């Protein structure tokens with residue numbers, strides 16, 4: 001009799017791994033398919049190496065601002081070595097053995113869907129009661145004349161760099177562009193960011209965009225807005241010459257594409273299992289991450305919020321649903337962080353998004369050094385800003401942002417308030433630690449009361 005698995009998981013990035021882990025823990029029969037490395041983009045070429053390599057430059061920016069401390073020389077060889085260690089030297093044999101030990105069938109191949117409850121790989125057919133698509137994304141690389149002639153890198157090349165270039169141009173103006181600019185500039189590389197729109201981080205509040213640009217410029221990064229590459233050619237001394245759409249040329253050692261990603265769903269044949277893709281190629285799922293009878297999708301392949309924490313969350317929703325526990329995904333209050341120096345964190349709605357939803361929203365901005373003590377204990381010439389957005393009628397927090405040290409951590413208070421729909425009255429009664437950045441929320445809420453009567 002043919003073996004039927006409880007679940008077949010296509011792709012073992014953070015989303016697929018959570019599904020596999022939970023189902024194996026529950027004693028289910030699981031087959032996993034991975035075309036490259038178990039751990040996915042995040043573990044080897046994205047979140048982990050980028051956050052590891054960004055920490056040195058971040059510490060230096062902070063040290064330079066603290067009385068009695070000073071930045072040390074960054075050691076690229078050591079930093080690179082630790083980055084490679086954290087990215088497991090692109091070796092997932094321990095992961096493969098770990099899953100096999102736990103009873104999973106591990107298939108090292110690109111899988112395709114061959115029918116409802118049926119997955120093909122390596123010329124074999126695997127049957128399962130549940131199929132989970134967790135295939136992630138791949139980089140989107142724009143085409144322009146001469147792109148094949150120049151030295152052009154995607155994020156994989158950048159986050160496995162062995163030798164630092166002297167200069168780069170980064171195309172893009174979102175998370176990857178900013179983090180890569182902070183990383184390379186921090187290690188002394190001459191960086192130019194070519195952002196095709198008028199402001200960086202276009203999905204965030206305009207204040208956030210302006211501050212992000214200011215901090216990049218402070219580090220010596222050149223930011224060109226309404227800019228992109230029209231064509232490229234090889235220049236003298238191995239350089240790459242970029243002809244800009246707005247006119248003019250620049251010569252750099254390499255061009256970095258930070259131009260977003262597209263779902264890795266082509267070739268998966270989801271239609272054979274009755275599922276459909278949206279216009280961007282994302283697998284359409286409902287609030288349970290359910291796509292069709294016996295078919296689920298998690299992580300970047302759904303295009304809902306392309307972050308590792310969301311992929312893991314969706315993985316838990318799917319695993320629990322398969323195990324018969326009723327779970328519904330909610331995407332309220334999920335943080336978005338750019339790990340720059342200082343960190344840029346945001347959660348919930350922006351004013352523009354609130355307006356689109358017809359919400360009567362009120363925004364308050366707080367300059368941290370004017371409002372609280374913590375930045376002064378941290379820095380000699382303190383800086384930092386935060387803002388909150390409140391629904392006037394519901395009297396609840398619906399958005400927040402912060403650009404300051406450790407913002408990735410203290411944004412979670414806003415996250416919890418939004419997700420838990422905590423009334424402003426309760427938030428105002430909080431007693432945050434002195435001195436901490438968290439005190440800024442109280443100041444913002446007081447300002448809301450005095451300025452707006454809310």
Ligand SMILES: Cc1cc2nc3c(=O)[nH]c(=O)nc-3n(C[C@H](O)[C@H](O)[C@H](O)COP(=O)(O)OP(=O)(O)OC[C@H]3O[C@@H](n4cnc5c(N)ncnc54)[C@H](O)[C@@H]3O)c2cc1C
Nearest residue numbers: 011013014015035040041046111135136299300306307308
């Ligand atoms: C430079 C960079 C930095 C980032 N930093 C952060 C960060 O700090 N925090 C954060 O939250 N997010 C970050 N992200 C986003 C994060 O990497 C993704 O959201 C996350 O990896 C999505 O997880 P996933 O499981 O959906 O897919 P992936 O991690 O992309 O994994 C998908 C896996 O599926 C495999 N696969 C695909 N198709 C098949 C197939 N047909 N058969 C078998 N296997 C297949 C792939 O080989 C891959 O291993 C970053 C992204 C980039 C590019």
Ligand SMILES: NC(=O)c1ccc[n+]([C@@H]2O[C@H](COP(=O)([O-])OP(=O)(O)OC[C@H]3O[C@@H](n4cnc5c(N)ncnc54)[C@H](O)[C@@H]3O)[C@@H](O)[C@H]2O)c1
Nearest residue numbers: 142172173174175176177196228258259260306337338339
């Ligand atoms: N800290 C984090 O959580 C983190 C860090 C890095 C990346 N990520 C995730 O990784 C993914 C990729 O990030 P990203 O910044 O590359 O993608 P993105 O989609 O957020 O931004 C793409 C950028 O490229 C620009 N762009 C697109 N096409 C272009 C073209 N033809 N010419 C010029 N500019 C062009 C866009 O205007 C935009 O600024 C995202 O899902 C992001 O959320 C998350």
